[in-house]
Amino acid sequence: MNIRTMVGIAIIASICSGCAGTKVHFADAPLDKLDLSRGYKVTGRASGLHLFGLIPIGVNNRQVRAYEMLKEEAGDDYITNIRIQDSWKFVVIGEKYGTTLTATAYPGKNRSVTPTARRLTEILDELKSLHDKAQLSDVEYEAARKKAIDNYYIPPEQDVRQAY
Secondary structure: OOHHHHHHHHHHHHHHHOOOOOOOOOOOOOHHHEOOOOOEEEEEEEEEEEEOOOEEEOOOOHHHHHHHHHHHHHOOOEEEEEEEEEEEEEEOOEEEEEEEEEEEEEOEOOOOOOHHHHHHHHHHHHHHHHHHOOOOOHHHHHHHHHHHHHHHEOOHHHHHHHHO
């Protein structure tokens, strides 16, 4: 087989593989087992590149990879209210595709606090310490505190109505 034939086969194979993707199956969360008072945000992101408009690199399975990252961030907690945002943009060498999944994770009833919820507590404690040492003004402290809570916490009553 000559080099032209091999390159042609490789290009045709990569174009054909660009048409196939992997299905994402979201797990069901049993509402009766959730502690709805301790919901927090989780996010998973993945991207891929369609090189020169012909060769897909990480494009087809980006949703699966984003969901795996979402589950990893949630740990043993249940994931609900998954929102999917796909985006794309032209870059010099092709098109970049991205998928962002955001969701709410809830611990099960009688389950300990998750690493993400523990991280929020650490951030709030650190902000309080900086404020107590006068390294943050009242305005800066309140803005940073609000931003941290907004990034980690979703009120359960809002989330449950949107999810079901």
